[in-house]
Amino acid sequence: NAGVTQTPKFHILKTGQSMTLQCAQDMNHGYMSWYRQDPGMGLRLIYYSAAAGTTDKEVPNGYNVSRLNTEDFPLRLVSAAPSQTSVYLCASGGQRKFSSYNSPLHFGNGTRLTVT
């Protein structure tokens, strides 16, 4: 049971390039999410998905996701900007029950992205 796996661990992009950060979980979790973490700022939610086939955006521009199956939740940077330099963390959690959600998140070990 690998938990949440993120690739790559590190990457350098040039402004305007695109790339996809991969995230996979093997815990059959319904909920998956992407955060970015910047010094002194805490974790900021980018996108989340309640289940395969659904996604919800929190940050308006610059990112796209897909959730074609339960396991995978890739994050795509459409046209990278220096402001997107950050550590990106993928997390998964339990299944949604009615309108509440109270399961803790399990994090991958992150992707450190630099946009030059």
Next chain:
Amino acid sequence: RKEVEQDPGPFNVPEGATVAFNCTYSNSASQSFFWYRQDCRKEPKLLMSVYSSGNEDGRFTAQLNRASQYISLLIRDSKLSDSATYLCVVIPTDSWGKFQFGAGTQVVVTP
């Protein structure tokens, strides 16, 4: 105002001492609370959930004060290995799926 606020610290604690710190949240509709631990350049890892009546896990005690809208974490008999950043996490009832993270409190345990 941030939705979840923490004193960034650092809290410098002698080994064996007790340290406590709080996390305040603004959304009174918040329903679930957690403490996470994050080591330098690592991902956050769940330390413990916070229950309404308060709960302990070994040397760690978590409390919830709904009236004043804060949670707390107390670490007794601090170990060098407790040095980390502690993040509080709040799940609001009215914003499903949008976990709210504090920026973290740094704890440094010294010999």
